[in-house]
Amino acid sequence: MLKPRSTPTRELVNLDGLWRFAVATTTDGEPWTGPLDTRLEAPVPASYNDLFTDSAIRDHVGWVWYQRQVRVPRGWAGERVVLRFDAATHGAKVYVGDVLVAEHVGGYTPFEADVTEHVRPGEEFRLTVGVNNELTNRTIPPGSITVTQDGRRKQTYLHDFYNYAGLARSVWLYCKPAVHIDDITIVTGIDGADETVGTVEYSVETNSPAAVRVRALDADGMEVAAGEGANGTLRITDVKLWRPGAACLYDLVVEARGDDGEVVDTYTEPFGVRTVEVRGTQFLINGEPFYFTGFGKHEDSPVRGKGHDDAYLVHDFQLMEWIGANSFRTAHYPYAEEVMEFADRHGIVVIDETAAVGLNLAVESGLLGTPPRPTFSDDTFNDDTRAAHAQAIRELISRDKNHPSVVMWCIANEPASNEEGAREYFEPLVALTRKLDPTRPVTYAAVMFATHENDRIADLFDVLCINRYYGWYIATGDLATAEAYLEGDLRGWAEKFGKPIMMSEYGADTQPGLHSVWDTPWTEEYQVAYLEANHRAFDRIDAFIGEHVWNFADFQTANGIHRVGGNKKGVFTRERLPKAAAHALRARWTSLNDRKPAHGDDHRS
Incomplete structure (x- = not known):
């Protein structure tokens, strides 16, 4: 999954800030159907547990709700509009207006929802996110839930760090073209015959057929290699390796082109040329222990x-x-x-x-x-x-x-x-x-x-x-x-x-x-x-x-x-x-x- 970036064909809006906030026990059964009835606000990104003085919120087990209004930039007409959550600990449901647009389980990896059909450029929509902190034997990490004699739900787990929950990382709204780059994989190496030459194997996935061109740029923005096609290998002469304590990064600029050769999407992925190997009892980076x-x-x-x-x-x-x-x-x-x-x-x-x-x-x-x-x-x-x-x-x-x-x-x-x-x-x-x-x-x-x-x-x-x-x-x-x-x-x-x-x-x-x-x-x-x-x-x-x-x-x-x-x-x-x-x-x-x-x-x- 590509991280949202601003490119010549993509724009993004950061949705961090103060959101309306409520625990499920204080809301009706479908809080996403209207404005969230709460006086509380919670910052994003942050765990919610330590923000409030109410122990019922800190110790809550189950769903909490975040809500805010979001305006889609009017210039995004004809683009795909995507919501991106960098993480929601540990499960999430996302509603645009009254419509469920995404569900995800797993508290530390990102997920997205294409909301193009549910929003209009230039207009606002109500974004409601439910976040669930429950851990069971079917989650990673695992845990268990019990009910006390007075009816409280109690979460236990076997990891020795606090089970912080909420929207602890950023939330984004971004656009991408109708024909777009979906994923990029980069594998680097060093030419065995010439250690001054770096190899860059790449694989590009697009959502629909498109011609692909790639260019590798050095730290000064100079082109050092280029290739055609969704898969291939670039060779960088006089390569500067990524080394521990001495990072050197290149950019892989990927372009998807239409039938007329016009660039329809472009995305830049940083990378470093280095190798990793286990040999005997040594751990080698670029062939060095x-x-x-x-x-x-x-x-x-x-x-x-x-x-x-x-x-x-x-x-x-x-x-x-x-x-x-x-x-x-x-x-x-x-x-x-x-x-x-x-x-x-x-x-x-x-x-x-x-x-x-x-x-x-x-x-x-x-x-x-x-x-x-x-x-x-x-x-x-x-x-x-x-x-x-x-x-x-x-x-x-x-x-x-x-x-x-x-x-x-x-x-x-x-x-x-x-x-x-x-x-x-x-x-x-x-x-x-x-x-x-x-x-x-x-x-x-x-x-x-x-x-x-x-x-x-x-x-x-x-x-x-x-x-x-x-x-x-x-x-x-x-x-x-x-x-x-x-x-x-x-x-x-x-x-x-x-x-x-x-x-x-x-x-x-x-x-x-x-x-x-x-x-x-x-x-x-x-x-x-x-x-x-x-x-x-x-x-x-x-x-x-x-x-x-x-x-x-x-x-x-x-x-x-x-x-x-x-x-x-x-x-x-x-x-x-x-x-x-x-x-x-x-x-x-x-x-x-x-x-x-x-x-x-x-x-x-």
Whole structure:
């Protein structure tokens, strides 16, 4: 799905701002049939949960309604008029006037509705959007809903971040010609015989037959290659590669032409020329070994919740540059497209993850003390769950396939990969991912319960991403034991599978301002010592390719005795103030980055 852009043949109107807002319990049965009866207004983009002082809104389970008037520009006569939602968490229904024009399930990927037949250029229409935050065993991420004795609906889920909901990303109205470009796929490479030549395979889909011409432009707008036809390969001589920390982007200008040769639609897609490969126990970008330094992150900030904010985007990337991070994982869902584009422009490497977090009922048993249930069964996570998971993979790859920053797909976080049924569940999903994009490695993040001895799916994947908390949840406060446990664990994976290994999560909750001269959990000193113990173990594993600390910044979670004011494993506070660990990581990562390896060398040596 192409992101709306302003081009010579397309225009767009941003619909962000204040919308009328109401929860379903305060509206009649069909709130889209007239003006929404409410005094409340909610900003778009933003999660709605933290905006209001009424706990009934924060804790609401079910539908909420957004509404506003929209005027179609009068110059759009004869064009297709499209509504685009960058995301609606987790399900949506869209009405133009009284007409349902779109439904979507999945909280972190975009969807559209062609509303040409329901609107008129120059006139206004009433736009009503219902957003549903419910999670079940048929959604990704999953959850369950119960009803309390007093009749309240209560949502539970197994992921450790708050279930923020609403229109957390932008909404657009745009136009495109009757004959238009529907999709573009770009796959880049380096000529094996001449490393100064980049190859650009492209595929263009149009909604009806049309002649296609493409041109590749460099950063100065100069044409460096051109081609005819909907499919082909361009060659760029003296190519400037997209590299981690040194991004170089080109533009692919795609034109659809009518029978008379006139341009009927044009769309520009940025791209970078680079290759990604797993070879033995190395992860290679442009044929050179790459070592990941960075974080698991969250789209999370005070008041806005998961609402996208360009100020936080810029500041977070500045902090990552300051600390020496070269990468991050989109834990645990696809982030806003603006984030991916920023990573493209600034040379930050991304592991792109679906919202498949919580596929592990052993976590439920451990937290609640309830009898264990099988994770994969007809009554728990089943064929319907896998169908939703497959759709999440399709939509993620469709959206992000052309981003040079994206070097790997992560299709799940901490699934019950050690349980019976895991292979039957995941094998078709891995095959689907490879079919949709055979150019990028595929991974998943393994939970503590899954070891090299009992994991049932690790051989299906290219890179082993391991989540481990020795020294926090295991051997708490005993870092010598934790370091030994961790090294033994990692060696087991390395020896059995012979694949690249990286730590996709490791961290310790830390209350800023709490100090001690001893190894005391929750203190800033302990977080530093914990990280150092992990790093000593990492540096002794030859197959090790990277470290992503959990987490970049403190973030909000569900209420409960397990979390006080959210998860405090950030090396920055939720307000983005550094803890002592941030300075310690900066010293390590800038030192690693200063050791520039020769081609094929391990930069940690």
